[in-house]
Amino acid sequence: MTTGTDDPFEAALAALLAPLAQAMVARGLTLGTANEALKKALLEAALATSEGKVSDSKASLLTGIHRKDIKRLRAEESEGPPRRSVNAAALVLSYWATAPEYQHKNGSPRDLPRSGSKNSPGFDELVRQTRADMAPGTVLQALLGQGAVELQEDGRLRLLTHTLLPAAGSAEQVAAYQATLSAHLAAATQNLLAGNGDSRNFDRAVRYSHLSPASVEKLHRLSAQKAQALLEEINAEARALQEKEAESSFDGRFVLGAYILPSPGGTSEEEEET
Structure with missing residues (x-):
């Protein structure tokens, strides 16, 4: 899709960037950082949407990025976008709140010992069942630290919330910010670019x-x-x-x-x- 002086997307772009710019300023990120990230994203989009091999000149024409930068970016080792994995602590909360083996008959989550039995699994078994990539003790400390789990006098662990709210400004919150906004923006962008007769994502x-x-x-x-x-x-x-x-x-x-x-x-x- 090309843009022109009458393309309403140009005005929309400024509004879309406004909250992102606010977050950048608050976290001390400058134009140089944003410019480099935008160059990489534009190049990836040009390569992904073009048929056949794309020369540096063609990539420059499609994106407006100088050929020197195109060559540099293509020469850099491409690690690809990081694979998004569900936060281990949030995944454990999800299982604890919904899996039948961790609930009472009325549907409320059971208090769990650290280590349970085959018929009554405990917290360590819960973490292993979710296939989380963190040790049970590490997950427990994260949940206790964020107030999602409470240690009872009898040594059992009680679930206090079904939702994990990362600490403000933490790496976990940044990861959630990225995952949430990128997914919503991807769904809306697919709708924006959809042709007549193409299916569209639910976005209301x-x-x-x-x-x-x-x-x-x-x-x-x-x-x-x-x-x-x-x-x-x-x-x-x-x-x-x-x-x-x-x-x-x-x-x-x-x-x-x-x-x-x-x-x-x-x-x-x-x-x-x-």
Whole structure:
């Protein structure tokens, strides 16, 4: 897709970059860092969407990157995008909250000893079952440190939350930021580039303005409750399906996300529902 002076995507690009720029400034990243990352991304996109071999000159023409930079970037060892693995601690929480062997009959998660038995598995068995790439003790320290798990007087471990919220500014939060936003942006971009008759990803939002702070807070609470319930339901179903297919060679991936932006007193927009 080419852009021109009348292409609305040019105006959209500035709005899309605004929150990213805010995060960059807050973390001390400058234009040089962003420029290098953008060059790499543009080159990867040009190579991925072009048929046949792409010369340095053609790549430069498609991206606007100088041929010297194209040559340098192509000469660098290509490690490819890092494989996104589910955070081990979050994966353990997911299993603990949804797997039947870790729940009471009423569906609530059991308190777990560090080491259990064949008929009553404990925390160490839980970590091994999730195939997390971290030792059980390391995962436990992470969960205790983030307040997701509590050590009881009898030595058992109690699950306090089904959701892991990384510490502000931590490497875990940055990883979640990347995974969440890149998945949503990929889904929206696929829709943007889809041709007539092509299937499109589900991507919907509800937007309202001219609301009082009380109304915004009411909608915030309602949305958070319903979104959390949906995520927990899909999480349980996905875990069960993955367990059934544990010995298969399938590599399909699925992402469901949810976000809420309560902003009383924010920029006024026309009321719309999409």
